[in-house]
Amino acid sequence: GENVEQHPSTLSVQEGDSAVIKCTYSDSASNYFPWYKQELGKRPQLIIDIRSNVGEKKDQRIAVTLNKTAKHFSLHITETQPEDSAVYFCAASATSGGYQKVTFGTGTKLQVIP
Amino acid sequence: NAGVTQTPKFQVLKTGQSMTLQCAQDMNHEYMSWYRQDPGMGLRLIHYSVGAGITDQGEVPNGYNVSRSTTEDFPLRLLSAAPSQTSVYFCASSGGQGFNSPLHFGNGTRLTVT
Numbered sequence: 001g002e003n004v005e006q007h008p009s010t011l012s013v014q015e016g017d018s019a020v021i022k023c024t025y026s027d028s029a030s031n032y033f034p035w036y037k038q039e040l041g042k043r044p045q046l047i048i049d050i051r052s053n054v055g056e057k058k059d060q061r062i063a064v065t066l067n068k069t070a071k072h073f074s075l076h077i078t079e080t081q082p083e084d085s086a087v088y089f090c091a092a093s094a095t096s097g098g099y100q101k102v103t104f105g106t107g108t109k110l111q112v113i114p
Numbered sequence: 115n116a117g118v119t120q121t122p123k124f125q126v127l128k129t130g131q132s133m134t135l136q137c138a139q140d141m142n143h144e145y146m147s148w149y150r151q152d153p154g155m156g157l158r159l160i161h162y163s164v165g166a167g168i169t170d171q172g173e174v175p176n177g178y179n180v181s182r183s184t185t186e187d188f189p190l191r192l193l194s195a196a197p198s199q200t201s202v203y204f205c206a207s208s209g210g211q212g213f214n215s216p217l218h219f220g221n222g223t224r225l226t227v228t
Contacts, residue, residue: 001173006156009154032214032215034216034217036217043220043221043222044157044204044219046217049216051214089157093214099162099164099170100214100215101162101172102147102217103173104156104157105156106154106155106156107154107156
């Protein structure tokens with residue numbers, strides 16, 4: 001099955017700096033890569049996603065890049081703010097038996113220091 | 115729309131007891147799933163369903179049962195609770211059988227088994 005590795009597990013940055021979280025996946029059939037943000041005690045929520053036919057996607061301060069050859073994708077947050085502090089999960093979605101299965105990374109706890 | 119609704123929010127069980135975690139969605143999503151979240155292990159798929167009457171196992175199905183009699187509801191049953199099932203449980207749904215579609219999560223159920 002799919003295996004998703006996520007690094008780093010924790011990340012501290014100064015407010016205004018950039019943060020980068022990296023993920024690798026094993027199944028070349030994976031074709032959808034969402035990123036979720038989970039604030040303390042709350043549900044995970046989608047912040048950005050990318051499909052396998054696209055190399056990069058940007059939404060204001062957040063961007064995601066995908067390298068299908070190397071099987072890795074990354075989340076970039078620029079001009080970080082204290083409200084960006086949360087746990088971020090990457091995920092890879094692949095078709096299995098005709099249905100889509102989502103495998104999550106183990107999460108990155110981001111702390112933005114004011 | 116209420117989105118995905120989970121009940122209860124908190125539950126304490128004794129070893130060997132059984133219970134059902136409820137999940138309902140009002141978005142007419144075909145795909146519904148249950149995840150458990152444990153520290154350092156991300157979100158792991160327990161069971162999923164791609165429509166009424168269709169369910170399948172995920173990564174960690176042992177000790178859990180599911181059924182899908184309607185599009186809206188997807189309950190998770192713990193047959194005989196064990197301390198290893200202490201976790202936070204999230205129900206999630208998405209449109210299009212989950213194909214390249216983001217997951218919408220409920221608020222979670224925090225379960226403690228003593």
